[in-house]
Amino acid sequence: MELQVVRLKCEYKSNPLGLDVRAPRFGWHIEARRRNTNQSAYRIQVSKEDPDFSTLAWDTGAVQSDRSVHVAYEGAELEPRTRYYYRVRVWDDQGIGSEWSAPAYWETGLMDPSAWTAEWISASRQTAENEEDKSPEQPADYVRTTFTPARKVRSARLYATALGLYTAYVNGRRVSDDLFTPGWTSYNKRLQYQTYDVTGLLAEGDNVVGAALADGWYKGNLAWKGARNLYGDRRALLMQLHVKYEDGTEQVWSTDRSWRVSSAGPIRMAELYHGEQYDATMEMTGWNAPGYDVTRWEPAEALDLPKEHLIAQENDPTRVVEDIQPIALIRTPKGETVIDMGQNLVGWVRFTIHADAGRRIVLEHAEVLDKEGNFYTANLRSAKQRIEYICKGGGAETYEPHFTFQGFRYVKVEGWNGEPDLSCFTARVIHTDMERTGSFECSDPLINQLQHNILWGQKGNFLDIPTDCPQRDERLGWTGDAQVFIRTAAFNMNVASFFTKWLRDLKADQQADGAVPHVIPDALPPEHTHSSAAWGDAAVICPWTVYLCYGDTRILEEQYDSMKAWVEYMRRQGDNEYLRNTGFHYGDWLGLDAKEGSYRGATPNDYIATAFYAYSTELLAKTAEIIGHTDDAEQYRLLYRRIVEAFNREFVTPAGRLAAPTQTAYVLALMFGLVEGDVKRRVAGTLAAMVRQNKDRLTTGFVGTPYLCHALSQNGYHETAVKLVLQKEYPSWLYSVLKGATTMWEHWDGIKPDGSFWSTAMNSYNHYAYGSIGDWMYQVLAGLDTDRETPGYKHLQIRPQTGEGFEWVRATLNTMYGTAASGWSKQPDGRLSVEITVPPNTTASVELPQALLADVQESGRELAAAEGILSREQAEGHVRLSLGSGTYTFAYPIVG
Known part of the structure; x- marks a missing residue:
């Protein structure tokens, strides 16, 4: 077809169930044969419970607009627990119309907390006096009821x-x-519920609905001080089953005192950090099906607990997303039996065994082996990551955990009868099931492995929240880690819903004075400090990045009060309102220029704090302008200018030197626009000289690393940035790759050249922060970016930069409009080939590097004869083009 509408989405999701959004937003992709296709109009129809659209709840008519993302519903008020179908047709800029798209749907949830008629129910055994119940680690609860x-x-x-x-x-x-439902939120303020279509599971006659319950984040062990019961000390369940009959009537079954509860089942312990104990000899076969004898089960206890904070699920669910087979069975020097999965991952192991009843199988999990090749778990601190399974006997039995997850590559097996057969083991990879959107590859296999490690670092740490690490006794939503990595994350996967949910928790946990906890949800003790520069700034940087990547203004509107509160908090912290020079800060965390014994790099705290104060204020001013708060926009633009002036008085000499002679200090001054003119040129030159004098090595930590290569490439020192990225000696990104890493490390030297370890106190081998280099690889090396004034990739900025050591580079990104791509390759004849894809209904500004206008051809044609090229001109050192949608191949001799 000449023009068609595909990939309909509602609130970023395909056919979602249980939305409580009262004005959901629609988006779609356009497929077109010709280049330079733009939408000129659209029409949306919405029907209630009617896939044939014979009666309509909303019909936009033909709307003259090129908008194809975030089109908000404006029809009749939505009803709860109702399915709405929608379809879209469009017209292009030549007046050609598409057919109607295939129907899509969304289904509303309960829509209001008052719709909950169910009671919170719990097992009463928590108040019993037996010794087992006094243990902090308790068996799972099993809950059920029968209905007809x-x-x-x-x-x-x-x-x-x-x-x-x-x-x-x-x-x-x-x-x-x-x-891991219901997910982790700030439970006492926001608790998600899930909606399931169980129509196909019901039968005539008696039916059973049931659930298994464990502690999880709500009351299990959290953080590194052994804390428990952070949100409460009683597990509880809340369920409502709504059944609609063919005659139009409805019946509801809800949790109440008539439900039955038992803790005598096989899951004897389940903890996120420590693992699971499962006694298969205690399995209650059929406990969740009709006909099971529950006479020994106890009645449920009803709890008087609030429901006002219940919300429909907001982000994508957590699932098993892939399986990995082991690559080797290792017998270590100590005689340990260890399985190598070949990949550091997050999830659990499924295994099948034939054994006698009572045989105890123990699996322990680790990320690395020590330099002698033995199993190593000291970096887990108190986290046990231990699975214990007691066989029931009688044939093959297969087991996988239920309420825990591990971070691991290596699995130590104890208790197996003979040598384990690798075919009996499967690693199940678990993370939030986000759409994979970006890809990057190049001619250097080590850089390709680096990209692999970046992606797997994201997989391992995006399990319902953006955690720092997935293995030790931490696994918390550190704000600093999230903000330095979010732009890279948004390339690899669609993280819009993921961060929307997390930012709502940040807003909920933000203190009344605007202070931002270090981790979200806030799981640290009340006496723990908060609001570090670059950590608390996640309140501003993260919603702004979601807006940039997805064109989502609603998140700016939702988070605006939080963003503003954070900036105002910083405004009150310093000796004057333009400098932030008080309070606790992590500084340039893990910077290599730190003093001996310190985790903080050499860049002064007040320098970093003032720089981020300026940056967040600038973003807040832009946000205010975008969402129509014009008075605020002017106020914060003025505040930003005053902060920059104060920064220059405090930290910049008249000759253009910075008060802090560190790579991070120079990077922040350049990236946050804190210097200009001759001072900026000197700062850039000094930064490049610092890197060269350090033998093309970095010294930056969490704060400086995300921006380091950007600062160099943007200011005329791209080749220096390329040398940094290709550096193989410590410290560098490729050092860990050459050490066999399959995910990103927390420390540049997590494993030292001699095979020893950096530390046992804080040494994660799956820590995504330094994976933020991916943003430079995608945006600068491949050249694929969005225009800041027209975000969400509605207008692309494609500016690839070649580099010595790379023969070819390619990146693709499935944007809200469709697939965008940018890649280049050096040809044997000295020509450069640049391939670009611009999705329908978007445009692109392109810069072809080292090109002369007269030499450039597109698919073998002169530019003047090529369809879709809207403008072309020669600029200094490159050719500048404006493109409509389509796929283009440019080729030309490299000059300069």
């Missing part, structure tokens, strides 16, 4: 949540493949 539909069922929906983690079942079958 009155007549033929048309549809059934289960709405469920828990204080703790739950897995729901109907008639012995899991209701979904979602894991």
Whole structure:
């Protein structure tokens, strides 16, 4: 077809169930044959419970607009627990119309906390006096009830949540493949519920709905001081099953005192850090199906707990996303039996065994082996990462955990009968099931491995929240880590819903004076300090980045008060309102120029704090302008200018030297626009000289590293940035690659050249912060970026920069409009080939490096004869083009 509409999305999702958004937003992709295709108009129709669209809840008519993302619903008020179908057709700029798209749908959730008629229920054993119940690690609870539909069922929906983690079942079958529900939020302020379509699980006659419950983040061990019960000391379950009959009537079954509870099942312990103990001899076969004898089960206890903070699930669910087979069985020098999965990952191990009843199998998990080749777990600190399984006997039995996850590459096996067969083991990779959007590859296999490690660092740490690490007794949503990596993350995967949910928790946990906790959700003790520069700034940087990458203004509107509160908090901290020179700060965390014994780099705290104060204020001013707060916009533009002036008085000499002679200090001055003119040129030159004098090595930590190569490439020192990225000696990105890393490390020298370790106190081998170099690889090396004034890749900026040591580079990104791509390759005849894809309904500004206008051809044609090229001109050192949609191949002899 000449023109068609595909990939319909509602709130970033395909056919979502249980949305509580009262004005959901739609988006779609356009497929077109010709280049330079733009949408000139669209029409959306929405029907209630009617896939044939014979009656409409909303019909926009033909709307003259090129907008194809974030089109908000403006029809009749949405009703709860209702399916709405929608379809879209468009017209292009030549008046050609598409057919209607295939229908898509979304389904509303309960829409209002008052719709919950169910009672919170819990096992009463927590108050018992036996010794087992006094243990901090308790067995899972099993909860169930029986119900009988009155007549033929048309549809059934289960709405469920828990204080703790739950897995729901109907008639012995899991209701979904979602894991770790209800997810981790600031539980006492925001608790998600999930919606499941269980129509196909119901049967005539008696039916059973049930759930297994464990502690999870709600009351399990969190953080490194052994803390428990952070949000409460009782697990609880809340469920409502709504059944609609063919005759239009409805019946509801809800959790109450009539439900039955047992803790006598096989999951004897389940902790996120410590693992799971499973006794298969205690399995209650059929406990969640009709006909099971529950006479020994206890009645549930109803708890008087609030429901006002219940919200529908906001981000994508956590799932098993892929399976990995082991690559080797190792017998270590100590005689340990260890399985090598070949990849540091997050998830768990599924195994199958034939053994006698009572045999105890123990799996322990580790990221690395020590320099002698032995199993190493000291870097886990108190986290046990231990799975203990007691066999039931009688044939093959297969097990995988339920309410825990591990960060590991290596698995030590104890108790196996004989030598384990690798075919009996599978590593199951678990993370939030986000759409994979970006790809990057190049001619250098080490850089390709680096990109692999960046992606797997994101997989391992984006499990419901953006954690710092997934293995030791931490796994917290550190704000600093999140803000330095978010732009890279948004290339690799669609993280819009993921960060929207997390930022709402940041807003909920933000203190009344605007202070921002170090981790979100805030799981640290009340006496823990907060609001470090570059950490608290996540309140501004993260929503701004979501806006840049997805064109989402709603997140700016939602988070504006939080963003403003953070800037005002900083404004009150210094000796005057233009400098931030008080308070606790992590500084340039893990910077290599730190004093002996310190984790903080040499860049002064007040320098970093004032620089980020300026940056967040500038972003706040832009946000205010975008969402229509014009008075605020002018106020914060003025504040930003005053901060920059104060910064220059405090930290910059008249001759253009900075008060802090560190790479990070020079990087921040350049990236945050704190210097200009001759001073900027001198600062850039000095930064490049620092790097060269350090033998093309960095000294930056968490604060400076994300911006280092950007600062060099943007200011005329791109080749220096390239040398940094290709550096193989410590400290460098490729050092860990050459040490066999398959994820990003927390420390540049997590494993030292002699094979020894940096530390046992804080040495994660899956820590994504330094993976922020990916942003430079995608934006600068491949040249694929969005225009800041027209965000969300509606207008692309494509400016690839070649570099000595690379023969070719290519990046693709599935944007909100479709696939964008930029790549280049050096040809044997000295020509450069540049391939570019611009999605329909978007345009691109392109700079072809080292090109003369007269020499450039597109697909073998002169530029004047090529369709889709809207303008062309010669600029200094490059050719500048404006392109409509389409795929283009440019070729020309390299000059300069």
